[in-house]
Structure formats: structure tokens, C-alpha cells
Amino acid sequence: MTQRRILVLFAHPSLERSEINSELLPAAQAHPSTTVVDLYAEYPDYRIDIDREQRRLCEHDVVMFLFPLFWYSTPALLKEWQDLVLEHGFAYGSEGRALAGKYFIAACSAGGAGYAYDAEGYNRFTLRELLRPLEQTANLCHMRYLPPFALFSSRTALKEGRLAAHREAFVGLLDQLSQGSLEDWERSEACTVNDSLTPGDSKGVAPS
Numbered sequence: 161m162t163q164r165r166i167l168v169l170f171a172h173p174s175l176e177r178s179e180i181n182s183e184l185l186p187a188a189q190a191h192p193s194t195t196v197v198d199l200y201a202e203y204p205d206y207r208i209d210i211d212r213e214q215r216r217l218c219e220h221d222v223v224m225f226l227f228p229l230f231w232y233s234t235p236a237l238l239k240e241w242q243d244l245v246l247e248h249g250f251a252y253g254s255e256g257r258a259l260a261g262k263y264f265i266a267a268c269s270a271g272g273a274g275y276a277y278d279a280e281g282y283n284r285f286t287l288r289e290l291l292r293p294l295e296q297t298a299n300l301c302h303m304r305y306l307p308p309f310a311l312f313s314s315r316t317a318l319k320e321g322r323l324a325a326h327r328e329a330f331v332g333l334l335d336q337l338s339q340g341s342l343e344d345w346e347r348s349e350a351c352t353v354n355d356s357l358t359p360g361d362s363k364g365v366a367p368s
């Protein structure tokens with residue numbers, strides 16, 4: 161099978177203070193199957209080049225959003241990107257089929273612990289449930305949605321020694337996205353996660 165090309169849309173508004181996503185960005189850039197767009201570096205004034213972004217989408221098979229979770233959603237510039245780039249007649253609507261059949265995945269880090277993202281936990285919903293707007297956006301755009309890849313308890317991951325395993329799992333995820341069979345994974349409900357409940361034990365490897 162030919163390798164899938166992955167478009168990584170990276171969004172972090174203060175990269176100089178990041179511990180997690182600043183590690184994943186170079187890992188994504190070094191991967192042979194990716195094109196990485198650092199949105200805040202490229203569009204500090206929020207003036208997104210819609211034609212260029214739509215061309216990039218057309219040239220790739222997988223679209224990944226890579227971001228820290230902000231208020232159960234994406235950072236603002238990544239929302240702006242969605243608002244502007246996913247146009248009617250391009251991404252959705254009776255004529256809008258440019259993204260049909262492409263895969264979509266959200267890869268994010270969350271400050272909250274995994275157990276908080278549960279009906280019984282203080283966030284009341286799972287991460288997959290909270291990211292439903294992304295899931296339905298992908299759906300409306302005829303894309304194939306994959307469950308999110310997440311690091312929970314992100315603010316203690318570095319000092320607990322979980323970051324290296326997460327970086328490795330992230331590279332494994334990119335390998336899987338570029339070469340692997342994604343059908344079973346697409347059907348599964350579960351997120352692939354790395355959490356502090358089991359320190360040192362990375363559960364972030366994508367299913368093979």
C-alpha cells in the first residue's frame with residue numbers, strides 16, 4: 161500500500177511555555193509522511209490564506225489537529241481555521257466533496273486527569289463526547305473520524321517522566337496513520353490515551 165500523507169495542523173498560542181506540544185511538534189516535523197503547519201507561527205495576525213489551506217488539504221490523505229485542550233475545545237486560531245477553510249462548496253454542501261474519504265484525528269493534551277473525563281468525574285463527559293463538534297464537522301465533510309489520541313494530566317507528565325513515552329506513542333501513531341490499517345480503529349469508540357493513573361506505563365500506542 162502506498163503511504164498516506166498526513167497534514168498536521170498544529171496550534172499552540174504560547175509555545176515558549178509549552179512542555180508537551182513543543183516536544184510533539186519536532187517529532188511531527190521529523191516524520192517522513194507529514195506536512196506540519198504551525199498555525200500560530202504562520203498566521204500570527206489570524207489572516208489565514210484560505211486557498212493555500214484548501215490546497216494543502218487536497219494534497220493529503222489524513223488531517224490531524226495537534227493542540228492543547230482549551231476549554232474542552234481547540235485553541236482559537238484552530239477554530240478560526242475551521243471557520244474559514246471548511247467552506248460550503250469545498251468541504252460540505254451538495255458540491256462540497258474535497259475532503260471525502262480522508263481521515264481525521266485530533267491529538268491533544270489535557271490538563272485534567274483521565275478519570276475526570278467520565279460521567280462520574282468532574283468534567284462529566286468523556287473526551288470523545290466533548291470533542292463531538294470536531295467529530296460531526298468531520299462527518300459533515302464526508303471524512304472518516306478516528307477516536308482522539310490524548311495525553312491526560314499533561315501538566316505533570318514531564319516531571320513524572322511520562323513525556324518520552326508519549327512522544328514515542330505519538331510517533332507510533334504517525335506510523336500507523338501513514339501505513340496501518342485504520343478500519344477497526346475507525347469503528348472503535350475508545351480514545352488512545354496516556355495518563356498518570358499508571359505512571360511510566362504508556363497506553364498511548366495506537367491499535368494495530
Ligand SMILES: Cc1cc2nc3c(=O)[nH]c(=O)nc-3n(C[C@H](O)[C@H](O)[C@H](O)COP(=O)(O)O)c2cc1C
Pocket residue numbers: 172177178179180181182228229230231232233269270271272273314315
Ligand atoms: C486557556 C486554557 C484553557 C484550558 N482548558 C482546559 C480544559 O478545558 N481541559 C483540560 O483538561 N485542560 C485545560 N487546560 C490545560 C491545558 O490543556 C494544558 O496546559 C496543556 O495540555 C499543556 O500542554 P503544553 O505543555 O503543550 O502547553 C487549559 C489551559 C489553558 C491555558
